[in-house]
Amino acid sequence: MDVVTDIQSLQSKVSQWIQEGKSIGFVPTMGYLHEGHVRLMEAAREENDIVILSIFVNPLQFGENEDLDHYPRDEEHDRKTAEQNGVDLVFFPSEDVMYPEPMSMQISVVRRADVLCGRSRPGHFEGVVTVLTKLFNLCRPTRAYFGMKDAQQAAVVDALINDFNFPMTLVPVETVREADGLAKSSRNVNLSDEERMEAPALQEALQYGRKLVEEGEKNPDQLIKTTRKFLENKTRGKIDYIELLSYPSLEPLTTIDQQAILAVAVFYDKARLIDNVVFGKQGELIKG
Numbered sequence: 216m217d218v219v220t221d222i223q224s225l226q227s228k229v230s231q232w233i234q235e236g237k238s239i240g241f242v243p244t245m246g247y248l249h250e251g252h253v254r255l256m257e258a259a260r261e262e263n264d265i266v267i268l269s270i271f272v273n274p275l276q277f278g279e280n281e282d283l284d285h286y287p288r289d290e291e292h293d294r295k296t297a298e299q300n301g302v303d304l305v306f307f308p309s310e311d312v313m314y315p316e317p318m319s320m321q322i323s324v325v326r327r328a329d330v331l332c333g334r335s336r337p338g339h340f341e342g343v344v345t346v347l348t349k350l351f352n353l354c355r356p357t358r359a360y361f362g363m364k365d366a367q368q369a370a371v372v373d374a375l376i377n378d379f380n381f382p383m384t385l386v387p388v389e390t391v392r393e394a395d396g397l398a399k400s401s402r403n404v405n406l407s408d409e410e411r412m413e414a415p416a417l418q419e420a421l422q423y424g425r426k427l428v429e430e431g432e433k434n435p436d437q438l439i440k441t442t443r444k445f446l447e448n449k450t451r452g453k454i455d456y457i458e459l460l461s462y463p464s465l466e467p468l469t470t471i472d473q474q475a476i477l478a479v480a481v482f483y484d485k486a487r488l489i490d491n492v493v494f495g496k497q498g499e500l501i502k503g
């Protein structure tokens with residue numbers, strides 16, 4: 216496995232692979248790898264000749280009062296995990312390598328981003344699509360793998376790929392969870408013991424909401440109200456949002472008559488957790 220920290224070495228490896236006609240699976244991450252990331256690597260390994268993993272905590276996608284400084288890092292563990300999962304190349308750039316000088320260009324995300332995390336984290340998705348545009352151009356993937364834990368991100372990146380005609384496909388991958396239902400996240404290490412005990416409530420609430428739809432609930436406002444109450448009773452975390460929208464277009468719904476996402480974000484002391492469930496108009500679970 217190669218570990219590459221500079222642009223030139225990455226580009227020369229990638230050009231060689233492209234010349235040889237190899238397909239490239241790309242898994243972009245911010246590191247501190249867990250089983251969620253491993254599932255993306257496994258999917259990439261199965262479907263491509265070459266797997267590239269990037270590890271970069273992208274400052275552009277963090278707001279001023281967010282957890283950039285507390286974001287967990289473990290280079291040695293990440294290297295081992297990548298190696299054990301058949302990654303061919305890890306791209307591990309520094310901030311100076313990615314942004315040697317302030318960018319002259321800015322991409323604005325004008326749809327799919329004024330809701331959910333896009334509304335709570337202004338500028339977040341601009342940061343995400345900026346770094347991904349660079350990474351896609353550098354890695355020239357055939358397929359890029361994204362977790363449905365960040366379902367809004369998958370929807371925004373899919374739009375990026377379509378709008379700018381990147382010659383690649385986004386592959387969504389189902390959320391990997393702890394035994395008690397909590398979505399695996401690098402940020403879970405920043406939960407206190409008590410918060411960790413309460414955190415499975417996010418997924419419980421979402422499944423509770425989905426079941427209401429299965430039982431016939433069609434009214435989004437009613438659904439949100441009942442789900443919010445359920446969640447408030449189960450955790451002292453502060454709810455940032457609970458929203459129901461169409462998926463993947465992320466438009467408001469007046470009635471639940473199409474594929475939808477019920478998504479939640481909760482602030483704990485040192486971590487903000489997100490989770491979601493995507494379901495059809497009868498409340499049936501939709502995976503990936």
Ligand code: AMP
Pocket residue numbers: 243244245246250251252254255360361362363364365388389390391392398399400401
């Ligand atoms: P991150 O390192 O948190 O930026 O995540 C990198 C990629 O891994 C993103 O596509 C995430 O959606 C995905 N990911 C993170 N957590 C999970 C999880 N629990 N299950 C599946 N994919 C995940």
